[in-house]
Amino acid sequence: MTTPGRLVVCPTPIGNLEDVTLRVLSALRDADVIACEDTRHSKRLLDRYSVTTPLVSYHEHNERARANELVARMQGGQTVALVSDAGMPLVSDPGAVLVGACVAAGLGVEVLPGPSAVLVALAVSGLPSEVWRFGGFLPRKAGELTGVLAAASGETLVAFESPRRIAASLAVLAALDPDRPVAVCRELTKFYEEVVRGTAAGLAERYAGQDVKGEIVLVVGPAAAAEDGGQADLGPALQALRDLVAAGAKPRPAAKVVASLTGAGANALYAALTERR
Template sequence: MSGRLVVCPTPIGNLEDVTLRVLAALREADVVACEDTRRTKVLLDRYGVGARTVSYHEHNERERAAELVGRMRDGAVVALVSDAGTPLVSDPGAILVQQCIAAGIGVEVLPGPSAALAALVVSGLPAERWRFAGFLPRKRSALAELVGGAQETLVAFESPNRIGASLAVLAEVDGARPVAVCRELTKVHEEVVRGTAAELAARYAGATVKGEVVVVVGAAAEGAGDEAAALDAVKRLVEAGARARPAAGVVADLTGVSANALYRALQDER
């Protein structure tokens, strides 16, 4: 069979979640490109897969992609895996897929585990319209703008060390917004905590959190203020000579966006 790339999702915690098709692809591949060969070896050893592996991560992605494309042009079958879940979803792989497409090399994607989808479903929040945001932005103003008046469910990854701070920002933007914090999905210590942004901000304030975290944020209520537009209005008032805090208060009264959130966002950008 001609050379091709096979994108293989791997378990996000429970090794029993690997599919039969993924195991077959790993066994048949000439080489398995791994985000971390040591992590992948645990899975391969569990199922007796004696595949040849090479590293493929964010620091060598472009160079290694060119090498792998060369192998596929010569007829090799390459399997791509990340440490957990589906490659390219906040993991390396995009450059390799793009180069394969440009070179006319076939790309096959197998279905499998995804922390984002698992969290969306278990959150109980509407899944008809949703958006994946990768990792939540660290800058407060960017995070506030992201969740602002979003009219769809938002799914994002977050560091366990930052979840408390991020929830505090969500609570300032809209304390009544429904949120689910999904930790260690599919693992022994799986935990899903649901509540309003204000409730979860209080729960996680100063808390020590361990493990992989996915945050699911419900859509803004219909008619909720758009913080980005409100913040722009505050900036224009300040540029015209108004003091920041009174300007934030006036815009808050008109838009429904938190005055405190607007004031802090303005300070963050200064």
């Protein structure tokens, strides 16, 4: 009887090729096949470290068909390594279909730790990281974008943005809350890395009309009112948080839920809860 293979999810560098981990290189060498978004792009990393494992394309346009093929390979005993063009696969990149198919087929899935533009941007932004959310790629329509930014007013938002739309997105944010703290993180870990911090209004003015290039992660801090508690009286929101914690919920996740429902600041709610306990 053939022993089933498995899937190994391998994060790759977001810019600097030296950021690949030893475990990822070992997994890529040991795999029977590497599934990647762009075989030409991934080959640069593999050639750098003399990895000769065969490649197959796995991207948003062939994801479902290729997932079936790869699952069949694993059922036949092969090990498949999954990479994206940069960072952790599945994080705004293909991979969810394949992982879901492996789970449904009872195949093993191993995820290796490694580079992530989301976490690098959050750390370098200097903005609060106790309560935050990842927004993927920001919506293009101004109305939808306003909704996303307003919903995250009580926490830090990390999102990917196109260099062609960064000026427009900052203008929408500045119109919503000109004093909102923001960090524009461009070309992280690369030669031209740049992190620009300031208010929404200030950065909207800076980037207006600019020809911006490179990959961008936008980090938007909590609104000032949310950091101060949203409203002067946290009463109902704080009581709701106390009730959830008394029922067995963990304080920080519960504060985030209550904040999203009431508009109160998640950090302020958590601080008020812990001060009075």
